[in-house]
Amino acid sequence: MSTPPAMLHPELLAHDDPDAITRDGQRLDHAEAASKPLQSRPEPQPRGAKVYGNRPIDQAEAAARFIAAPEHEKMHDERLWDLRQKRDREMHGIAEWEELRSLASAIKEHTLSHLDQYLEQFEDNARSHGVHVHWARDAAEHNQIVHGILSDHGAKSLIKSKSMLTEECGFRPYMASVGIEVIETDLGERIQQLDNEDPSHVVVPAVHKLRTDVAEVFSRTIGTDPANSDVHYLAEAQREATRPLILKADAGMTGCNFAVAETGTFVVCTNEGNADLSANVPKLHIASIGIEKIIPRFEHLAVFVRLLSRSALGSPMTQYTSHFRGPRAGGEMHVVLVDNGRSERLGLEEFWTSLKCIRCGACMNTCPVYRRSGGLSYGATYSGPIGLIIDPTFNAHKYSNLPFASTLNGSCSNVCPVKINIHEQIYAWRRELVKRHEVPFAKQAAMKAAGELLSHPAAYRAAITAADTALAHLPRFVIYNGLNAWGRHREVPHPPKETFHSWYQANRGGKQ
Ligand code: SF4
Numbered sequence: 001m002s003t004p005p006a007m008l009h010p011e012l013l014a015h016d017d018p019d020a021i022t023r024d025g026q027r028l029d030h031a032e033a034a035s036k037p038l039q040s041r042p043e044p045q046p047r048g049a050k051v052y053g054n055r056p057i058d059q060a061e062a063a064a065r066f067i068a069a070p071e072h073e074k075m076h077d078e079r080l081w082d083l084r085q086k087r088d089r090e091m092h093g094i095a096e097w098e099e100l101r102s103l104a105s106a107i108k109e110h111t112l113s114h115l116d117q118y119l120e121q122f123e124d125n126a127r128s129h130g131v132h133v134h135w136a137r138d139a140a141e142h143n144q145i146v147h148g149i150l151s152d153h154g155a156k157s158l159i160k161s162k163s164m165l166t167e168e169c170g171f172r173p174y175m176a177s178v179g180i181e182v183i184e185t186d187l188g189e190r191i192q193q194l195d196n197e198d199p200s201h202v203v204v205p206a207v208h209k210l211r212t213d214v215a216e217v218f219s220r221t222i223g224t225d226p227a228n229s230d231v232h233y234l235a236e237a238q239r240e241a242t243r244p245l246i247l248k249a250d251a252g253m254t255g256c257n258f259a260v261a262e263t264g265t266f267v268v269c270t271n272e273g274n275a276d277l278s279a280n281v282p283k284l285h286i287a288s289i290g291i292e293k294i295i296p297r298f299e300h301l302a303v304f305v306r307l308l309s310r311s312a313l314g315s316p317m318t319q320y321t322s323h324f325r326g327p328r329a330g331g332e333m334h335v336v337l338v339d340n341g342r343s344e345r346l347g348l349e350e351f352w353t354s355l356k357c358i359r360c361g362a363c364m365n366t367c368p369v370y371r372r373s374g375g376l377s378y379g380a381t382y383s384g385p386i387g388l389i390i391d392p393t394f395n396a397h398k399y400s401n402l403p404f405a406s407t408l409n410g411s412c413s414n415v416c417p418v419k420i421n422i423h424e425q426i427y428a429w430r431r432e433l434v435k436r437h438e439v440p441f442a443k444q445a446a447m448k449a450a451g452e453l454l455s456h457p458a459a460y461r462a463a464i465t466a467a468d469t470a471l472a473h474l475p476r477f478v479i480y481n482g483l484n485a486w487g488r489h490r491e492v493p494h495p496p497k498e499t500f501h502s503w504y505q506a507n508r509g510g511k512q
Pocket of ligand 1: 356357358359360361364386415416417418419420421472475
């Protein structure tokens with residue numbers, strides 16, 4: 001392993017850590033974030049996008065606040081890029097990686113094209129193992145079904161493992177409104193719950209927080225020492241605070257990574273074993289499953305399990321890959337199959353393949369916009385590139401700005417383990433939003449003018465010459481002012497003395 005470069009954020013680097021786990025004199029990768037309290041004065045954590053009812057989310061405004069917090073921005077960017085690099089190393093270790101991606105994509109497309117059959121097959125097989133199967137049309141129905149099951153058992157507290165579907169359904173606020181206590185068992189998700197924030201990433205929910213932020217949250221909520229940001233201390237304190245709640249909970253809830261039609265079983269992948277606690281400590285287990293999580297056969301699991309953790313965290317496997325088949329002895333198991341807009345998305349010609357997503361987060365880790373703006377700047381359940389194409393299917397007006405938070409560089413599509421053409425769908429959403437009159441007139445007019453200019457070479461060259469002259473002579477305030485959003489965070493490059501075109505004309509006379 002090569003030595004990490006010196007410019008790494010201190011949270012990612014602890015060369016002098018006497019407790020570091022080493023092999024052959026080198027730090028192990030997973031020890032890179034080992035504990036050393038930061039010496040500097042903590043920088044306040046930038047918060048996410050402001051949400052005002054149905055008003056379009058201003059992602060750029062929230063991103064600007066994130067960028068204005070340099071400690072957070074640097075740590076976030078580097079931590080996610082580190083995951084991307086680890087993913088690349090794992091990918092290069094598997095000769096058949098591209099074949100796996102194609103296979104995963106084909107399995108998902110086949111399943112989505114026969115979804116009704118596979119869902120019914122799953123339901124029949126699950127019922128045959130004594131599982132109660134429920135169908136939820138939308139988020140409200142999901143929450144009511146779960147509430148009904150809990151009420152039938154007189155349950156007042158619920159431990160749950162991380163599930164983006166329950167985030168999508170607004171499950172925790174709903175449960176709070178009916179007086180049922182929900183305790184998240186995933187450490188990152190628990191941090192976010194205690195801080196009253198949504199997860200900022202589908203795999204690492206608190207990745208935008210510095211250790212000092214976590215120390216502040218824990219000191220406020222579970223009474224730890226606010227000056228101690230040692231990760232071992234913080235994790236141990238959380239374990240001590242949460243274990244008693246887990247042991248006395250009335251019910252447990254998990255999400256699902258894959259549900260297998262031919263066996264009626266489902267699989268949950270975690271690194272903390274917390275899904276196993278949620279499913280096995282209380283006698284009542286409820287699993288919320290998005291209908292797109294179905295795969296036809298048990299053997300298909302091998303394809304997805306090999307891709308998932310490598311794409312997500314650059315590790316060969318999740319620590320726990322837990323299979324659930326039926327209720328434990330003396331217990332009860334319920335599965336809620338949730339649509340919540342998925343059937344409608346399946347009918348969208350340009351966007352249906354977004355349902356192939358296995359929520360690995362690789363597209364987020366590689367995205368330059370996401371890495372530098374933080375997941376909460378999107379103001380939606382799903383952030384990063386996959387969020388740009390899923391969120392508008394829920395509400396095209398509210399999330400109308402999101403598809404513009406991309407450079408369309410295509411890196412997201414390149415890393416996606418199920419080969420979703422993410423950047424093309426982002427572009428397609430831009431077209432769709434213009435058609436639906438969801439793009440401000442000024443932006444539409446600017447795009448139209450740019451399109452005209454770029455399709456007329458003579459006019460384009462004249463404009464470039466004029467712009468070069470203007471840039472060289474105009475006072476700074478004329479170029480960098482409130483009207484120039486692009487220039488708020490960037491310097492316009494110095495114009496070259498001559499363009500390639502004029503050099504070519506002068507030196508080659510336009511001839512080959
Ligand atoms: S779109 Fe692809 S890369 Fe992004 S989270 Fe989903 S599966 Fe992973």
